[in-house]
Amino acid sequence: MPRPPHWADRLLDRFVAPHRREDLQGDLQEIFLKRVTQVGLTQARREYGWAVLHYLTPFFYKRQTNKYPNPSTTDMLQNYLKIAIRNLTKNQVYSAINIGGLAVGMAVAMLIGLWVYDEFSFNQYHPNYDRIAQVMQHATSNGKVESQVANPAVMGPELRAKYGSNFKYVVQASWPGSYVLSVGDNHVSKEGIYFEPDGPAMLGLRMRQGTYAGLKDPYSIMLSESVAKSLFGNQNPMGKTLKVGRKYEVKVTGVYEDLPYNTSFRKVSVIMPWALWLIDNPWVKTMKKPWGSNFSQTYAQVADHVAMEDASTRIKNVKLDNLSKEEARYKWVAFLHPMRKWELYGEFKNGMNTGGQIKYVWMFGIIGVFVLILACINFMNLATARSEKRAKEVGIRKAVGSVRSQLVNQFFAESYLVVFLAFLVAVLLVLLLLPPFNEVADKKIEFLWNKPQFWFICLAFIGITGLVAGSYPAFYLSSFQPLSVLKGTFRVGKWAAVPRQALVVVQFTVSIVLIIGTIVVYQQIQHAKNRPIGYNRNGLVNLGVEKEIKEHFEAFRAELKEAGAIEEMAASSSPLTGVWNTNGGFDWAGKDPNLGVDFPNSNVTYEWGKTVGWKVKEGRDFSREFATDSSAFIINEAMKQFLPFKNPVGKILKWENKPYTIIGVVSDIMAESPFYPVRPSLYHIDSDTPWNMTIRLKAAKSPSQSIAVLEQIWRKYVPNVPFQYEFVDQQYGSKFKAEERIGTLSAYFAVLAIFISCLGIFGMASFIAEQRTKEIGIRKVLGASVMNLWQLLTKDFALLVLVACVIATPIAYYYLTDWLKGYDYRVDISWWVFVVAAIGALGITLLTVSYQSIKAALLNPVRSLRSE
Structure with a gap:
């Protein structure tokens, strides 16, 4: 009968109390005999001796400190690192899954x-961004x-005159627009703005x-550098x-x-004086009701000693105080x-601020956290799933004194x-993905x-991720009892897989929620795209109106038609895909005198x-054959529903006390957001003011x-202005961006x-297939088919995915x-969305698991059972 080394037993006799020695020697000898059959007598005697020495180490520390010095922290860290690298290189598939999954998540x-960060730092380029504001108005x-x-x-x-002490700057501004700048024969079109x-x-x-x-x-x-x-x-x-356009010469x-791109003024590359805008628009100074027309913007920077909220409260009646009783019914609040x-x-x-882009910031922030958690779950699952393979390692380490x-x-x-290596890979991935990500995210x-x-956040990121990803494996694996492990009596128990299963359910729950969300967002976009728009946008082109074109509009139109390039053309004050002007001052029979109204009111040509x-749903279209059409309205269906008339054609609407006859009702034209109702709108003939x-x-x-x-005919009329056009269907498509x-x-x-979830499932399936190799071999010998x-x-994986779906x-x-x-x-969210998401998740899971499952099922049972 093989015996352990004699010197080791003598050490136990000398340094271990009798009541503990018998149990310890019995356990160690039982392990020794088992190891002899596995690794041979020489190796088993060596392991027995080392186990005794490490068990007795504390006693040697007390008696012979100089002979057995305490290892330094550096030595310990080096040892940890060597063992970690050894484990990573030994299990390359699992290491690749762990590092790859974490890298993608990170x-x-x-x-x-x-x-x-970019969203929260928006407009911070401006030094006083926290004290700058835009003056806005509420109106009923x-x-x-x-x-x-x-x-x-x-x-x-008015703000400077009456509330000047509350502000450091008050600036009136135009709307940004495209302007042609010329130096000799060099012409460029750039976006600019007029500022005080x-x-x-x-x-x-x-x-x-x-x-x-x-x-x-x-x-x-003033020009930007570019x-x-x-x-x-x-x-x-x-x-x-x-030259700006062809009107004014200006000096730089x-x-x-x-x-930068993350500022509200990012497209403004030309700034001109507000005084020049007033020179170009002399009608502003001759307006009879200057407070009744809203066509510009106002910005302000509050004074250093004034709170933004206080200044906002003080100016709330700045417009209301300057209006007549009739105009005040709109209840203007600045x-x-x-x-x-x-x-x-x-x-x-x-009248309430309901948020905006912040909802997407929170949404994607939460998604980022969850995707990282999914990657951490993979690490924990694979580490704990391999616990039985590392159980002997833990048992031996504990037996020798760890x-x-x-x-x-x-x-x-x-x-x-693993986290550090994943971080390096993640940085490389981010550098590669930033250009396409920027393109998608605008x-x-x-x-x-x-x-x-x-970098501080990155270090914290690595620290927290390593702690989260490594905590469960560290405390779980280190809890194994050495004697039961080394005696071969260690079993993980029937509940040991429950935490892993729960984590898999969490993974697929998050993934399925994202799948459902993606489908619903796509549905919402398609729902709006399929909404009737009220006109035929195919073949429609949008152009700005230059002075020369406006003066020779009919000749320009006739020449284009004669050349066979167009079917028809017309001009309007607002483009088909926007509302550039609205008007109040409307009245009709039976209207509530206290009701303030404001409608999109487009000037159009015949x-x-x-x-x-x-x-045209009711009545008729505008026609040059009817001279009275110059005092006529065509309304949309939303306006028909707003008015109290059952049959509005022929009814009179007064606008600024001038009577207009409703001659037709047309389908609602989708000029604004396709996700919201079309506003009640009117159209009337006016050939003098169209801008489009x-x-x-x-x-x-x-x-x-x-x-x-x-373009050829355009250059005949406007030789010094770049020909710029845009298809209407492109303009409409931008509403969904x-x-x-x-x-x-x-x-x-x-x-x-x-x-990431499937990467973890693949690793789990690989491990389970490896763990059950002998079971699969026995089942095949007993007649089990590949399908069985x-x-x-x-x-088991399919059941977990179904639980996640629920x-x-x-x-x-x-x-x-x-x-x-x-x-x-x-x-409306349909039931089939959830079914499709569930079937998709289940199908992807089965495809992921099937590779390892079929590979294991096809394995020759002779190979898997020969060690028995």
Whole structure:
């Protein structure tokens, strides 16, 4: 009978008390005999001796400290690292799954973190962004409270005159627009704005040349660096002249740094004086009711000693105090909307700020956290699933003297090594994915290499992730009892797999919620896209109206038709895809005298209806054959429902006390958001004020041929203005950009969540197939088919996914119903969405598991059973 080394038993006799020695020697000898059959006598005697020495180590510390010095912290860390690397390289498949899954999760969390940072830092480029505000107004019209940014041009001077002590700057501004700048034969079209002189100082522009005082001269201009470069090359632009359009020559008095993408003024690359805008629009100074027309913007910077809320309260009646009793029925209330809220809290409903982009910031922030948690779950699941393989390691370590804290530290060292390697891979992934991510998210996010806060967050990120991912394996595996493990009596128990199963359910719950959310967002977009728009947008082109075109409109139209390039053309005050002007002052028989109304009221030329292809429901279209049509209205169906008339055709509407006859009712034209109801609207003939041209191209010709003819004739009338056009269907499609962006990002994150979950499932399936190799072999010998074995290995995973579907369904329904409440025109959530998501998740899971299951089922049982 083989015996353990004699010297080891003598050590036990000398240093261990008799009542403990007998039990210990019995356990060790039982293990020794088992190890002899497994590894041979020599190796078993060596292991027995080392076990005794490590067990007696504390006694040697007390008696011979110099002979057995306490290892240093550095030595311990090096040992932890060596063992961690050894385990990673030994189990390469599991290491790749762990590192890859964590890297993808961390990359997603980093991308979302950079996006959230960009959103929260919006407008912080401006030094005083926390004290800058836009003056807005609430007005009660059409029976509800509307909020608007448009103000009368006298708002700025009035605020300075009556409330000047509350503000450091008050700046009146135009709406941003496209302007043609010319230096000799060099023509460029850039977006610009007209500001009062304090505008650049208020925004804190970073001047490269010139000063903030550059707009005091009415015939001056300030350019961004890129525009100055495109116009003047390497020459010094200061003091040089250029033309704006073909009207005014202006002198360059300042060059400022290009504004970053995450500011509300990012597209503004040209700034001109407000005084020049007033010169170009002399009607502003001759208005009979200057407070009755809202067509400009007002910005303000509150004084350092004044709170934003206090200043907002003080100015609330600034407009109301200047209106007649009749105009006051709109109950105008002025207020300040802080710049820090423009991006994230830009939505108002019934006079209340209802949020805005902030809901998506929270949504994607939560998604980022959950995707990272999914990756951590993979690590924990695979580590605990392999517990039986590492149980002997833990038992031997404990038997030779390791205390639990050392084992915990060892497992945490492995966890942090995996997390660190995953972080390096994640950084590489982020650098590769940032360009396409920016394109989808409509951002220009850069990796924050030079931000110490970013690296501090990354270190905290690594620390927290390593702690979360490694805590469960560390404390779970270190809790094994060495004697039961080494004697072979250790069993994980029937409940040991429950935590892993629960984590898998959490993974797929999150993934299924994202799948359902992506489907519903797509449905909502398609629901709005399929909504009737009231006209035929195919072949429609939108053009701005230049002075020469306006003066020769009929000749221009006739020449285009004669050339065979167009079917028809017309002009209007608002484009088909927007509302540029609204009016009040309407009255009709039976109207409540206290009701304030404000309707989109488009000036159009006679051929407007024929050009756009609107659908006349009642009455007739405008016609040159009826001279009375110059005092006629065509209304939309929403207006018909608003008016008290059952048959509105022939009824009289008064506008500014002038009678207009309703001659027709047309289908609602989707000019504004397709997610909200169409407003009651009117159309009337006015050939003097249209600012926009709509052209229907010849259907028989290719669009490119027609556009070429259109450009040629355009240059005949306006030779010095770049020919710029846009298809109406493109303009209409841009209305869905925000929702499509959210839907695309949600889809990407859902795919990544499913990928991470399936990566974990793949690892689990690999381990279970390996663990049950002998069982599978025995079943095959006893006649089990491949299909039987496949069902055996996949049914548990399928059940977990079904449980996740049951949990995910009410969660997704609750949050998506709440999200859809933000749209007046919305889709209903159908039952089939949840079924499709469940079938999709189940199908993906089965495909993931099937590879390992079928591979194990096809294994030759002779190979799997030969060790027995």
